Amino acid sequence: MIPKLLSLSLIAFTAVLFSSCSSGPNVLSKSDIRSGASSSSKVFSFGKSDSFPVSAPSAGVVSAAAAKPKDRHKMPVYAFSERSRLVRTTAYTCSEDDHIVYGSKNATGTQLRYTDRVRSAAADWSFYPVGTVFRITGLPYLYVIDDYGSALTGTGTIDIYKPSKDVMNQWGRRNVEVTIVQWGSFTRSAEILAQRTKYSHCSQMLANIVRQRPNLSAVAKR
Known part of the structure; x- marks a missing residue:
């Protein structure tokens, strides 16, 4: 009985995690x-709808x-x-x-x-x-x-x-x-992407950044 209750609890927890x-x-x-935002800005309670006017x-x-x-x-x-x-x-x-x-x-x-x-x-x-x-x-x-x-x-x-x-x-x-x-920041973008060039989309973004900002070529090679 206890294992069954634990299993049901795990399912419920997973559902909550992925719904919000x-x-x-x-x-x-x-x-x-x-x-002007502050650390007291409320975090929304996430329902099934929102308003997008x-x-x-x-x-x-x-x-x-x-x-x-x-x-x-x-x-x-x-x-x-x-x-x-x-x-x-x-x-x-x-x-x-x-x-x-x-x-x-x-x-x-x-x-x-x-x-x-x-x-x-x-x-x-x-x-x-x-x-x-x-x-x-x-x-x-x-x-x-x-x-x-x-x-x-x-x-x-x-x-x-x-x-x-x-x-x-x-x-x-x-x-x-x-x-x-x-x-x-293109510099920060290049620094992050330079560590992820094994992924083709990261490599492509980095190459396009360097094309536009040749001064970042050294950053791209780190």
């Missing part, structure tokens, strides 16, 4: 502190996007001087098969964030270097690039972190207007 896999400590970066991209951003070179998803590729962008976004969660091994950690080794002020996102670090902070028009949160994914490599797509599969599916895929608040 980011319910760890509220981790804030220095940029979050500068933006995303505004439609402005006519100016849509018009400007038409003349840009395109990535493989036929989305515009921007110069780093351009902070207002039309961006293809997708969503992911830590209980997906390709992320489950990493749990609630991002690619920098810290906790994925999903609070009322700051939320994690993943991208190709040669498009959006680690630490890049941005906003999505219509939403009140700051998003921080602290993760990457092999499917994002070579594109300007941003993958928005969600705390559960239900909320992830609710977001789906959306083209939104993004404003870059603060650029991240």
Whole structure:
């Protein structure tokens, strides 16, 4: 009887873990502190739905996007001087098969964030270097690039972190207007990726960073 109860307890614990896999400590970066967030920012209780009142991209951003070179998803590729962008976004969660091994950690080794002020996102670090902070028009949160994914490599797509599969599916895929608040660090991106070149997507991101920033070639060889 006792082994059976233990087995049922383990199943219940696993279900809770994967339905809300980011319910760890509220981790804030220095940029979050500068933006006015505090360590007392509440961590959401994660249900099966969330509210995403995303505004439609402005006519100016849509018009400007038409003349840009395109990535493989036929989305515009921007110069780093351009902070207002039309961006293809997708969503992911830590209980997906390709992320489950990493749990609630991002690619920098810290906790994925999903609070009322700051939320994690993943991208190709040669498009959006680690630490890049941005906003999505219509939403009140700051998003921080602290993760990457092999499917994002070579594109300007941003993958928005969600705390559960239900909320992830609710977001789906959306083209939104993004404003870059603060650029991240290509140097830090190169330092992290240089330790992971056995993975083809990391090697590809690193090579693209060095192509754009030849001064980081020495960092890439460490």
